[in-house]
Amino acid sequence: MSEDVTIADYQYPTQPTWCPGCGDFAILQGLQMAFADLGLKPHESLVVSGIGCGSKLPHYTNVNGFHSIHGRPVAVATGAKLANPDLNVVVTAGDGDSYGIGANHFLHACRRNIGITHIVEDNRVYGLTKGQYSPTSYKGFVTKTSPEGAIEPPLEPLPTALTSGATFLGRAFSGDVKHMKEVIARAMEHEGYSLVDVLQPCVTFNPGRSYDFYNERIYKLGDDYDPTDKQVARKKAEEWGERIPLGVIYERNMPTYEEQVPALEDGPIVKRSLDMEERSGVSYGEIKKDFT
Amino acid sequence: MVTDDMTIVFGGDAGQGIRSTGLGFIKANARSGLFPFGRQDYKSRIRGGHNFFEIRVAREEIYSHTEGIDLLVAITEETVTEHLEEIVAGGGIIYDEGLDVDPEELKDNGVEPYPVPLNRIAMEEGGAKIMANTAAIGAIVGLTGFDLSYIEGIIEENFAVKGDEVVQNNLDVARAGVEYVDSHGYSANYHLEPVPESEERMVINGNQAFALGAVAGGCNFVSAYPMTPSTSILEWITKHSQELSIVTKQPESELAAVNMAIGASHVGARALVTTSGGGFSLMVEALGLAGMTETPLVIAEVSRPGPSTGLPTRTGQGDLMSVVHASQGDFPRIVLTPGTISEAFQAGARSFNLAEKYQTPVITLSDQHLADSIRAVDPGIIDMEGVEIDRGELLTEEELDSLEGTYLRHEFTETGVSPRALPGHENAVYKTTGNEHTEKGDITEDPEIRMKMMDKRAKKAETALENDIESPIAEGPEDAEISLLCWGSTYGAAKEAIERLPEKGVRANLCHLRDAWPFPAEEVTGFLDGAEKTVLVEGNGSGEMKKLISQETGRVVDHEVLKYDGRPFTPDYIVEKVEEVI
Ligand SMILES: Cc1ncc(C[n+]2csc(CCOP(=O)(O)OP(=O)(O)O)c2C)c(N)n1
Ligand code: SF4
Numbered sequence: 001m002s003e004d005v006t007i008a009d010y011q012y013p014t015q016p017t018w019c020p021g022c023g024d025f026a027i028l029q030g031l032q033m034a035f036a037d038l039g040l041k042p043h044e045s046l047v048v049s050g051i052g053c054g055s056k057l058p059h060y061t062n063v064n065g066f067h068s069i070h071g072r073p074v075a076v077a078t079g080a081k082l083a084n085p086d087l088n089v090v091v092t093a094g095d096g097d098s099y100g101i102g103a104n105h106f107l108h109a110c111r112r113n114i115g116i117t118h119i120v121e122d123n124r125v126y127g128l129t130k131g132q133y134s135p136t137s138y139k140g141f142v143t144k145t146s147p148e149g150a151i152e153p154p155l156e157p158l159p160t161a162l163t164s165g166a167t168f169l170g171r172a173f174s175g176d177v178k179h180m181k182e183v184i185a186r187a188m189e190h191e192g193y194s195l196v197d198v199l200q201p202c203v204t205f206n207p208g209r210s211y212d213f214y215n216e217r218i219y220k221l222g223d224d225y226d227p228t229d230k231q232v233a234r235k236k237a238e239e240w241g242e243r244i245p246l247g248v249i250y251e252r253n254m255p256t257y258e259e260q261v262p263a264l265e266d267g268p269i270v271k272r273s274l275d276m277e278e279r280s281g282v283s284y285g286e287i288k289k290d291f292t
Numbered sequence: 293m294v295t296d297d298m299t300i301v302f303g304g305d306a307g308q309g310i311r312s313t314g315l316g317f318i319k320a321n322a323r324s325g326l327f328p329f330g331r332q333d334y335k336s337r338i339r340g341g342h343n344f345f346e347i348r349v350a351r352e353e354i355y356s357h358t359e360g361i362d363l364l365v366a367i368t369e370e371t372v373t374e375h376l377e378e379i380v381a382g383g384g385i386i387y388d389e390g391l392d393v394d395p396e397e398l399k400d401n402g403v404e405p406y407p408v409p410l411n412r413i414a415m416e417e418g419g420a421k422i423m424a425n426t427a428a429i430g431a432i433v434g435l436t437g438f439d440l441s442y443i444e445g446i447i448e449e450n451f452a453v454k455g456d457e458v459v460q461n462n463l464d465v466a467r468a469g470v471e472y473v474d475s476h477g478y479s480a481n482y483h484l485e486p487v488p489e490s491e492e493r494m495v496i497n498g499n500q501a502f503a504l505g506a507v508a509g510g511c512n513f514v515s516a517y518p519m520t521p522s523t524s525i526l527e528w529i530t531k532h533s534q535e536l537s538i539v540t541k542q543p544e545s546e547l548a549a550v551n552m553a554i555g556a557s558h559v560g561a562r563a564l565v566t567t568s569g570g571g572f573s574l575m576v577e578a579l580g581l582a583g584m585t586e587t588p589l590v591i592a593e594v595s596r597p598g599p600s601t602g603l604p605t606r607t608g609q610g611d612l613m614s615v616v617h618a619s620q621g622d623f624p625r626i627v628l629t630p631g632t633i634s635e636a637f638q639a640g641a642r643s644f645n646l647a648e649k650y651q652t653p654v655i656t657l658s659d660q661h662l663a664d665s666i667r668a669v670d671p672g673i674i675d676m677e678g679v680e681i682d683r684g685e686l687l688t689e690e691e692l693d694s695l696e697g698t699y700l701r702h703e704f705t706e707t708g709v710s711p712r713a714l715p716g717h718e719n720a721v722y723k724t725t726g727n728e729h730t731e732k733g734d735i736t737e738d739p740e741i742r743m744k745m746m747d748k749r750a751k752k753a754e755t756a757l758e759n760d761i762e763s764p765i766a767e768g769p770e771d772a773e774i775s776l777l778c779w780g781s782t783y784g785a786a787k788e789a790i791e792r793l794p795e796k797g798v799r800a801n802l803c804h805l806r807d808a809w810p811f812p813a814e815e816v817t818g819f820l821d822g823a824e825k826t827v828l829v830e831g832n833g834s835g836e837m838k839k840l841i842s843q844e845t846g847r848v849v850d851h852e853v854l855k856y857d858g859r860p861f862t863p864d865y866i867v868e869k870v871e872e873v874i
Contacts, residue, residue, distance in 0.1 A: 041718065046715050048555065062721060069726050078555060080715075082513070083559050087716060105551075262534040270512075282535050287676070291500065
């Protein structure tokens with residue numbers, strides 16, 4: 001790690017197209033600050049995103065970015081991590097992307113404990129498509145596709161992740177960048193899958209879940225909170241209503257997926273020879289013998 | 293007339309060891325210098341699970357099975373009733389004498405009965421009923437004059453893990469089978485004589501050949517969701533993944549599989565996805581992502597008949613249009629359509645170079661028939677040593693070190709191919725996106741850049757067509773009255789059909805497309821223009837290649853022979869249908 005990385009290294013000329021006041025600005029800033037804090041240089045990370053307002057994030061910062069398709073960034077990131085575990089792989093995607101169309105990848109990333117950091121820009125609405133209900137919209141949320149109010153209760157990301165085997169659960173809020181930076185930095189330091197669900201105001205399509213709503217309810221977990229206790233963590237993960245906890249809710253060290261893959265024992269495959277014989281010491285003749 | 297080109301069918305219930313018996317016999321044939329061609333058929337609709345293993349053996353290399361059975365080996369009565377009509381004149385049945393089969397009735401049908409106490413021999417000589425298969429092999433040896441020592445070799449190898457006693461018992465059973473046939477004076481008009489001083493052969497199927505090509509081609513990452521008939525590629529590579537240092541992953545879905553491969557490839561892996569038509573359908577959106585982000589992607593689509601679940605264990609060529617046109621928008625892709633073991637191996641080996649050279653998806657469209665049928669080949673055609681790795685415009689570490697200015701991932705170039713950096717180097721921090729983008733990888737809606745980017749990507753297809761797309765294979769006399777066109781696994785049967793057509797007084801030749809896309813229009817146009825009467829032979833219901841040819845050449849193929857019953861073509865079938873069209 002080098003000392004001289006600053007947020008300036010992450011500046012990029014493209015101006016975000018987000019609405020003024022959008023909670024995604026803070027997520028961009030929080031991520032840049034976390035990179036700088038950890039002394040990570042832009043070329044050491046790969047930020048993979050899906051499709052949505054929040055998924056445009058890699059375009060607004062100086063970092064390796066792969067802006068993929070709706071619902072699939074966790075899968076793309078998993079492949080990248082498996083091929084090159086030396087990269088710091090981060091996903092930024094919306095709640096629709098992560099918990100709706102991409103929910104299957106989310107569940108399996110949790111239990112797989114693949115070493116990626118998954119930052120969900122959870123605005124509880126579909127922003128890019130201009131205001132339809134999302135998997136985390138509250139029951140009764142009136143949108144263009146739920147004129148009588150959403151019928152389903154919301155998916156609860158943190159308990160779902162915990163049940164699915166996630167080893168790191170964090171929650172942050174766009175209204176507190178400094179705190180968010182800390183949660184993201186800890187998530188990136190965590191070995192294995194880490195989820196950071198960010199309460200992200202969409203001022204345009206979900207004004208009822210904006211800064212005021214969260215400011216009245218959020219509180220930060222203190223230093224005395226023990227995130228390694230799963231029973232306590234479950235309670236905190238489920239806490240939602242009058243009070244909403246922020247911080248690292250759960251963290252447990254378990255072997256990561258990639259460190260258990262035998263083929264990766266001698267280092268990332270992308271750094272090894274493509275010549276099968278050279279890489280493995282097994283000759284073509286031996287392989288062909290199987291067939292005589 | 294004694295023939296040395298014969299078809300043997302082993303039939304029985306699932307769990308009776310039909311497959312392993314068949315495989316053992318194939319290996320013995322191959323070692324003796326003969327050329328076996330084997331395929332298994334699961335007739336799951338029949339209660340009791342009747343299935344059969346069919347082996348055609350010849351002295352010359354063969355590329356197809358044929359119709360008609362010379363020798364049926366029946367462990368069950370059902371086998372007799374199922375296959376009786378397929379037995380050729382002068383053919384026969386080896387069956388357990390305990391089965392309710394009337395030898396006189398067989399004779400009336402022109403079929404030789406060869407009752408053998410298979411179960412009794414198994415019990416008396418071996419001590420277990422399961423060895424009835426071995427007794428049957430002995431009986432075949434007795435009838436065909438095949439050299440028992442090759443069978444003994446296989447028995448020793450196959451049963452070694454079970455101990456000396458099991459080996460000895462099986463040897464005794466096999467010998468008793470031979471003796472029984474010899475002592476009862478059974479004879480037949482076909483003969484399986486070893487080929488003296490023949491070369492060692494490999495016994496391999498299309499999926500295995502593709503897998504060997506892939507690993508020789510530098511494949512080091514596989515993500516795939518199991519789907520018949522593609523699964524054995526994933527399984528074979530996974531079995532060797534540890535010793536060969538290949539990351540293999542069976543993820544939650546085909547959506548995950550293809551997107552993982554894209555992620556792995558983006559950072560530099562040679563990533564393979566294996567699937568069948570249904571799984572491919574799920575991957576379609578990601579195919580476009582690979583096209584747009586110019587990420588190399590290798591897919592093996594081993595097809596089976598659709599629509600939907602269709603005939604899951606059978607064969608068909610109904611996915612050509614799907615793989616050639618899948619996904620929204622226009623982007624280049626390469627589609628290989630191998631028809632032989634050699635071509636399947638080459639497809640596996642070439643795919644990764646093509647994907648990296650053109651930074652785009654490369655799809656091998658195979659099918660169950662090529663994937664699963666087992667053939668003996670000269671090991672020279674599985675030339676793993678000869679495979680060279682070409683990463684195209686990939687920037688080396690040294691080139692990256694000396695890179696100056698802003699790196700442009702999607703730089704406009706003459707060939708359409710941009711120098712590619714893998715993420716991780718200080719001098720090439722970059723983005724890419726499925727949105728239309730600038731050379732640098734930033735999102736753009738600029739109409740001019742959009743046009744240029746579309747043209748740049750399209751240019752790669754032209755470059756590939758000029759440099760890497762293999763011409764169709766033309767065989768047979770130039771002055772033919774009938775010209776067949778085919779692609780993929782149908783090549784084997786078509787090849788034999790043009791050899792047989794002269795017997796019917798028809799001079800025939802063929803054109804086999806081993807690479808289907810970008811379409812080799814010039815060569816196909818030339819072939820069509822020089823042909824008298826043309827017939828497209830393919831395994832689907834609507835003549836997909838026929839349509840593609842019209843689309844790409846403006847020429848209409850005169851006739852079509854289509855087959856979409858889930859069964860592979862045979863030379864016999866093609867000959868019969870061709871005679872109908874002339
Ligand atoms: C396969 C597919 N389906 C639908 C869309 C249209 N679409 C784009 S973004 C989006 C939802 C956006 O919501 P979310 O993921 O929560 O991100 P946000 O825009 O709120 O940040 C949808 C439905 C798409 N791009 N791709
Ligand atoms: S629509 Fe909502 S989420 Fe999208 S940019 Fe505007 S405020 Fe942000």
